[in-house]
Structures are given as C-alpha cells and as structure tokens.
Amino acid sequence: MLQKNATKKMVKAAVLYAINNLIEIKNLSQEEPKNNEVKVKMLSAGICASDYHVIKGETSFPLPIVLGHEGAGIVVDIGENVTSVKKGNKCILSFVPSCGFCYSCRKGLGNVCDTNRLTGTRQFDGTFRLKDDNGNDIHQFAKLGVFAEEIVIPESACFKIEDDFPIDVACLIGCSVTTGVGGVINQENIFPGASIAIFGAGGVGLNAILGGKIINASKIIAVDILDNKLEFAHKFGATHVLNSKEIDPIQKILEITNGIGVDFGFDTFGSQITTNQMMGSIRKGGTGVIIGLAPEGQTANINMVDIVRNHKILLGSYYGPLSPHLTFERIIEFYKSGKLDIDSVIQRKYPLEKINEAYNDLATGKDGRGVIDFSL
Ligand SMILES: [Zn+2]
Ligand SMILES: [Zn+2]
Numbered sequence: 001m002l003q004k005n006a007t008k009k010m011v012k013a014a015v016l017y018a019i020n021n022l023i024e025i026k027n028l029s030q031e032e033p034k035n036n037e038v039k040v041k042m043l044s045a046g047i048c049a050s051d052y053h054v055i056k057g058e059t060s061f062p063l064p065i066v067l068g069h070e071g072a073g074i075v076v077d078i079g080e081n082v083t084s085v086k087k088g089n090k091c092i093l094s095f096v097p098s099c100g101f102c103y104s105c106r107k108g109l110g111n112v113c114d115t116n117r118l119t120g121t122r123q124f125d126g127t128f129r130l131k132d133d134n135g136n137d138i139h140q141f142a143k144l145g146v147f148a149e150e151i152v153i154p155e156s157a158c159f160k161i162e163d164d165f166p167i168d169v170a171c172l173i174g175c176s177v178t179t180g181v182g183g184v185i186n187q188e189n190i191f192p193g194a195s196i197a198i199f200g201a202g203g204v205g206l207n208a209i210l211g212g213k214i215i216n217a218s219k220i221i222a223v224d225i226l227d228n229k230l231e232f233a234h235k236f237g238a239t240h241v242l243n244s245k246e247i248d249p250i251q252k253i254l255e256i257t258n259g260i261g262v263d264f265g266f267d268t269f270g271s272q273i274t275t276n277q278m279m280g281s282i283r284k285g286g287t288g289v290i291i292g293l294a295p296e297g298q299t300a301n302i303n304m305v306d307i308v309r310n311h312k313i314l315l316g317s318y319y320g321p322l323s324p325h326l327t328f329e330r331i332i333e334f335y336k337s338g339k340l341d342i343d344s345v346i347q348r349k350y351p352l353e354k355i356n357e358a359y360n361d362l363a364t365g366k367d368g369r370g371v372i373d374f375s376l
Contacts, residue, residue: 066145180207200269
C-alpha cells in the first residue's frame, strides 16, 4: 500500500463535476504511467466546442471529468515498453489514440479506432489515472484531459515534433486544424479548383477555409450568422461571405455559381439547419461533408428525392478523416512551407485558472481560437 501511494503525485487540473456548472480547479492525485503510457507536461491546450457540448450536457460523458482534447506538451516520463517517444520530446496530442490492432485501425482508419471508442475516458487497460480528495475516479476526455498541468496518456496519442516547432500551432493541429484542413484536403474526391461552401466560421470553419486554399479552391464561400466571424473568414481567404440570418444561403450560393451549386459543401458547425443548407447548395453529383459534431440525438431532415435525383453524396468526416498521425504529418509540412497560416487563428491566451472565461468567450462567438497557455 505504501509503495502504491509513493507512485502518486498531485497535479492541478480543471474538473467538470456537473453539467451547466463552472469548471473547478482542483489538485488531483495522479498515478505514474503504466505499460505503453507516457506522462506529458502540458504546454498549450485549445478551447474547442466539443468540450463546450459536454459542459452544456449536449454530449453525454461520465463525470467528473477533466475536459480538453486539443493540446501539445513535452514528455516528462515514460512507462514500460514505450518506444516511439522519450523524455524531453515535444508532442502534438491526438484525441484518438489508436490501438493499431482493431478492425478500423487495420483498415487505415485510426481516427475511429474501435478499442479507443470502447475504453472511452479510461486508459486502454480500462482504469483511471486520476483521483480527487474524496477518492472519486476522474475521467479524462478522449483519454487526454489536457486542461491539467501534467497528464498520463497512451503513448499512441503522442506525435513527436521538432523542438523548435511553435507549441500553440502544434496544439491546434491536435484538433481544429486536423478536423478542418484535413476534413477538406483528405476527401477522396476533392480536386484542385473545386468550388466549396463552408457553413460555420468558428475554429474548425476557419481551418476548412485554409484547407480550401491548399487545394486551390476556385470559390470559398463562408456562411455564418455573425458578421464579426464572417469578416474574420474573409481575412482568412473566403472569396465570398454570407450572413444566413440576412439572406438565404442556398439561393445566394446558386447565384454565385451560375445556378449550378458548389462542388463541395462542409458543415463545420453540425446542425439540422446547416446540414440542410449545405445539401441544398451543392451541385448535381456534388458532395456534402458534415465535419462539426452536432449535439447528441440531433437528426437532419434530408430531402431524399433531391439526393437521388441529383446524385448527391452526404459524408461524415471525423478527425481528418484518416489516421490522425498521417494528417498531422501533412499539415506540419504545409505549415513549414508557409501554406497554412495557423498562427492567425490563435486570438486569445488564458492561464488554466481562466478556463471558465475562455469557454464564455467561445460561447459568445469571439473570433478565432483561444488557447490555455500553461506558462501564464
Ligand atoms: Zn476539438
Ligand atoms: Zn484500433
């Protein structure tokens, strides 16, 4: 027993105990990394809508939980049998640590690893690494829970980067960039010069615009309900911006494309309204891709006749949609060659203690991405 206690240490973490409540900063006891696990000191963590869905009860997760799934840090300890990283390595963290052995992993879809889905907010062996003062086991969102000073996570979540790679950019590659840019450039039938419409100009939407620039999209039409976000989208390279509160986006997109419709639509927000707008805006034979996660239980009211008669394709795209490490690699190369302006997406930095303020800023529709900077 004594020995077991000796392997634990205290870490500061932001814990959600109940939905629609404030996140609390707590000191938690943390176990050391086990087989194929590492301990990472967090350097940067992103404020993403997926965590906000959990706070609002729109995605059900077991509580109490340390949220946060977009992050980058430095490996400070390794468990047994860890071979791909060592102490001192800086890493992007993948919010889908893939097992490598399940059906999906073997199909090359590490982004939807079955073993990861089954074990959820616990580590791969089904156990927890965090406990609070009252002895409660604390869940880690996506096995990560990056809103903590140090985290114990699977080795396969870590993607090693060069020491001088900017850490806040690395953090964003962990979720919004991979979801948005990857959601565009990794689509099987995407092509240079495609016309695209992007619904939602939040963190993921801006990255989808950047993805559109990478494929040299002929038109990048951004649709949102907030003018400040649309102005920001325009700066990011949207060729047209539409406020769907003021005009019918389907009508306008048809007008912009000479009555044809766009080749690709991307719903980066994830809702019945935006998915319907997207499907109405694509051309015959066009593809609509849902990238944003809608609140749980939400269904889209699809016009089936339109899909059949007009040969439309409706796709879901989760985290890439390839093995996350492959997408990270592609994105890093694009960034290094100056083709991806990820830096400008980052608009605000907060210390961990200001996590509630950070989510409030997300909820009220501030531009770009906010990040927790652990050096503040
Ligand atoms: Zn995210
Ligand atoms: Zn797997």
